[in-house]
Amino acid sequence: MSATTPTPDPVPGPLDRERAHLAASRAALRAMREDVEALDIRDVTANWVNAAVLERQIEDRVKALADLAHTPLFFGRLDYLPTTQEGGRFYIGRRHVHDAQGDPMVIDWRAPVSQPFYRASRRDPRDVRLRRRFGYTGGDLTAYEDEHLTDPAEAETVSRLLQQEIERPRVGPMRDIVATIQPEQDEIVRGGLSGTVCVQGGPGTGKTAVGLHRVAYLLYAHRERLARTGTLVIGPNRSFLRYIEQVLPALGELEVRQATVDDLVGGHVEVRGADDPAAAVVKGDARMAEVLRRAVRSHVTLPTEPVIVVRGSRRWRVPAYEVEEIVTELLARDIRYGAAREALPQRIAHAVLVRMEAAGEAPDDRVQDQVARNAAVKAAVKAIWPPVDPAKLVLRLLSDAEFLAEHADGVLDEDERKAVLWARPPRSVRSARWSPADAVLVDEAADLVARTPSLGHVVLDEAQDLSPMQYRAVGRRCSTGSATVLGDLAQGTTPWATRGWAEALAHLGKPDALVEELTAGFRVPREVIAYASRLLPHIAPGLAEVRSVRENPGSLEVRGVAAERRDAEVLGACAAFLREEGSVGLIAADPRVPALEEALRAAGVPFLSPGEETTPDVRLTLVPASLAKGLEYDYVVLDEPSAVVAAEPDDRTGLRRLYVALTRAVSGLKVVHAAPLPEQLAG
Numbered sequence: 035m036s037a038t039t040p041t042p043d044p045v046p047g048p049l050d051r052e053r054a055h056l057a058a059s060r061a062a063l064r065a066m067r068e069d070v071e072a073l074d075i076r077d078v079t080a081n082w083v084n085a086a087v088l089e090r091q092i093e094d095r096v097k098a099l100a101d102l103a104h105t106p107l108f109f110g111r112l113d114y115l116p117t118t119q120e121g122g123r124f125y126i127g128r129r130h131v132h133d134a135q136g137d138p139m140v141i142d143w144r145a146p147v148s149q150p151f152y153r154a155s156r157r158d159p160r161d162v163r164l165r166r167r168f169g170y171t172g173g174d175l176t177a178y179e180d181e182h183l184t185d186p187a188e189a190e191t192v193s194r195l196l197q198q199e200i201e202r203p204r205v206g207p208m209r210d211i212v213a214t215i216q217p218e219q220d221e222i223v224r225g226g227l228s229g230t231v232c233v234q235g236g237p238g239t240g241k242t243a244v245g246l247h248r249v250a251y252l253l254y255a256h257r258e259r260l261a262r263t264g265t266l267v268i269g270p271n272r273s274f275l276r277y278i279e280q281v282l283p284a285l286g287e288l289e290v291r292q293a294t295v296d297d298l299v300g301g302h303v304e305v306r307g308a309d310d311p312a313a314a315v316v317k318g319d320a321r322m323a324e325v326l327r328r329a330v331r332s333h334v335t336l337p338t339e340p341v342i343v344v345r346g347s348r349r350w351r352v353p354a355y356e357v358e359e360i361v362t363e364l365l366a367r368d369i370r371y372g373a374a375r376e377a378l379p380q381r382i383a384h385a386v387l388v389r390m391e392a393a394g395e396a397p398d399d400r401v402q403d404q405v406a407r408n409a410a411v412k413a414a415v416k417a418i419w420p421p422v423d424p425a426k427l428v429l430r431l432l433s434d435a436e437f438l439a440e441h442a443d444g445v446l447d448e449d450e451r452k453a454v455l456w457a458r459p460p461r462s463v464r465s466a467r468w469s470p471a472d473a474v475l476v477d478e479a480a481d482l483v484a485r486t487p488s489l490g491h492v493v494l495d496e497a498q499d500l501s502p503m504q505y506r507a508v509g510r511r512c513s514t515g516s517a518t519v520l521g522d523l524a525q526g527t528t529p530w531a532t533r534g535w536a537e538a539l540a541h542l543g544k545p546d547a548l549v550e551e552l553t554a555g556f557r558v559p560r561e562v563i564a565y566a567s568r569l570l571p572h573i574a575p576g577l578a579e580v581r582s583v584r585e586n587p588g589s590l591e592v593r594g595v596a597a598e599r600r601d602a603e604v605l606g607a608c609a610a611f612l613r614e615e616g617s618v619g620l621i622a623a624d625p626r627v628p629a630l631e632e633a634l635r636a637a638g639v640p641f642l643s644p645g646e647e648t649t650p651d652v653r654l655t656l657v658p659a660s661l662a663k664g665l666e667y668d669y670v671v672l673d674e675p676s677a678v679v680a681a682e683p684d685d686r687t688g689l690r691r692l693y694v695a696l697t698r699a700v701s702g703l704k705v706v707h708a709a710p711l712p713e714q715l716a717g
């Protein structure tokens with residue numbers, strides 16, 4: 035590797051030539067954008083609907099072609115060996131740019147020809163002679179770094195530019211990592227669309243980053259298919275979604291929906307209530323699916339009367355046993371309750387038609403439709419296979435002990451049934467105080483009635499926290515598509531947190547998914563991760579400690595103070611960190627947040643809520659421990675670890691919450707406590 039070139043060469047040298055290419059690429063991008071802006075759609079659109087659609091597409095395209103000052107147009111270059119098929123030189127960037135002749139100036143990082151930028155190595159050069167990485171300061175190209183992969187004389191070294199990118203102080207929302215995706219990450223990013231992949235990785239191993247880049251990659255490689263079927267990123271809460279929302283647009287992808295599981299299932303009922311953990315655990319148990327299935331199907335009543343259709347002067351009689359046969363056959367088929375209900379009148383009509391034919395008539399399809407709509411057939415269908423309202427059904431299951439007992443027989447025991455029954459049954463669907471777990475049950479019931487449409491690809495982040503019923507809810511949204519499941523078993527903080535990936539993937543409906551592991555940590559400094567990992571044997575025995583790839587050892591300080599000094603110490607720590615570059619997170623047990631809010635206000639220190647964007651003036655965020663997951667700050671002050679543990683229903687969950695809180699810092703962590711530290715941490 036040649037030396038990094040931090041300053042411009044005195045005579046026009048490689049850096050000047052690269053800058054010239056950057057300037058030319060920018061000009062080409064501008065020309066591409068102007069071409070799109072100049073498109074006159076009046077000639078090609080016949081009506082205003084088409085015009086509106088086309089106009090939107092053009093607007094999106096213009097946005098995608100924007101030259102963003104803070105994101106360099108290219109970050110790498112590959113020179114292939116002249117003897118190879120690729121032959122030439124390629125600049126790798128966030129999007130494709132071509133010149134007026136259509137020749138490429140910058141190649142999209144997702145193109146096959148870019149792949150060796152991420153994967154080629156001295157051992158496997160993949161026909162690459164030279165890999166060049168570019169360094170930028172602001173928008174200016176200021177450095178480059180070369181690897182001659184086929185030169186045996188060149189020693190293998192660690193890339194400085196890569197290291198700088200990893201060590202860069204964090205401010206504001208999450209950024210893309212497209213310039214520095216690591217080989218083991220790239221393998222996941224570029225995995226095929228057909229398979230589901232599950233990534234287990236400790237804090238800061240890049241799971242979220244990998245998931246987002248994977249969506250961008252899949253959209254590139256399967257644009258048409260995914261434009262039709264749709265993609266979705268699922269995150270744990272709004273603050274998290276706000277934190278990641280700019281990554282995909284920065285990669286030119288504006289169409290990916292982002293939601294929480296609660297958002298997904300929230301369409302049927304309004305969630306205004308909460309469950310105690312015991313109820314939520316049972317409601318989230320996969321056995322509830324069987325209870326619901328039985329309850330839905332219990333609406334079918336086998337007929338005891340014949341169906342008699344009068345047409346003109348004739349009466350056609352389908353005897354009860356024959357209608358029963360039809361019903362039994364529909365029940366046995368693997369179709370939705372609603373679809374079977376729609377099929378039933380046609381099936382009865384068909385039985386009538388068979389009789390008509392036997393009597394010498396020649397009825398056609400229209401006659402069958404008429405018979406299916408006949409009042410007697412309709413009445414029979416209503417009696418046999420009445421419509422089911424999913425919310426009403428769940429309301430009844432949770433209010434009517436007998437109804438629940440009937441359908442939960444052999445599935446839930448008495449205590450479990452008691453746990454889920456409402457103490458005071460609500461009068462109506464509207465007045466009920468539905469909990470998040472209830473909404474998932476209603477969603478499951480809705481799917482038993484009518485199939486939920488499937489998307490092409492779903493990325494599920496922080497997956498370890500989902501209940502089996504939530505996995506099912508996500509699974510039906512990718513039943514004919516695929517998923518990327520990201521999580522860390524050690525960070526599971528719900529009472530129903532995933533115990534193992536095989537089980538979770540089975541609930542998701544993807545039992546054959548590949549489970550990959552990421553172990554290199556890009557966020558947490560070595561000393562800090564070692565401290566947090568003292569908890570691992572207690573919260574997730576068997577999981578390996580994250581191996582920090584950061585060179586900066588980071589700072590860790592654990593400070594015990596008298597109770598009356600605690601808030602002042604916390605404020606002092608925040609003030610000290612605010613004197614450094616980057617963001618500061620003050621993480622505290624949820625019950626401690628109001629007191630700290632007051633203390634910060636009294637001291638005149640402005641602060642943000644999680645997910646709110648930092649500004650040059652306000653870089654401190656007060657983070658309730660329950661919202662810390664997935665987020666990161668350059669410096670973290672952790673207030674009173676034992677309070678973080680105590681705020682959770684049990685010790686294991688508490689220690690896991692603490693593990694999450696301890697692993698948010700990029701450059702430094704200061705722990706302030708007045709109470710004794712949890713013994714598992716004290717070491």
Ligand SMILES: Nc1ncnc2c1ncn2[C@@H]1O[C@H](COP(=O)(O)OP(=O)(O)OP(=O)(O)O)[C@@H](O)[C@H]1O
Binds near residue numbers: 240
């Ligand atoms: N290849 C990479 N190059 C540079 N930075 C990286 C790379 N991979 C990850 N990072 C950075 O490391 C940090 C942690 O990444 P990310 O949030 O994706 O980790 P995670 O595994 O989802 O963490 P958690 O378990 O805490 O949610 C982010 O700032 C991310 O940009």
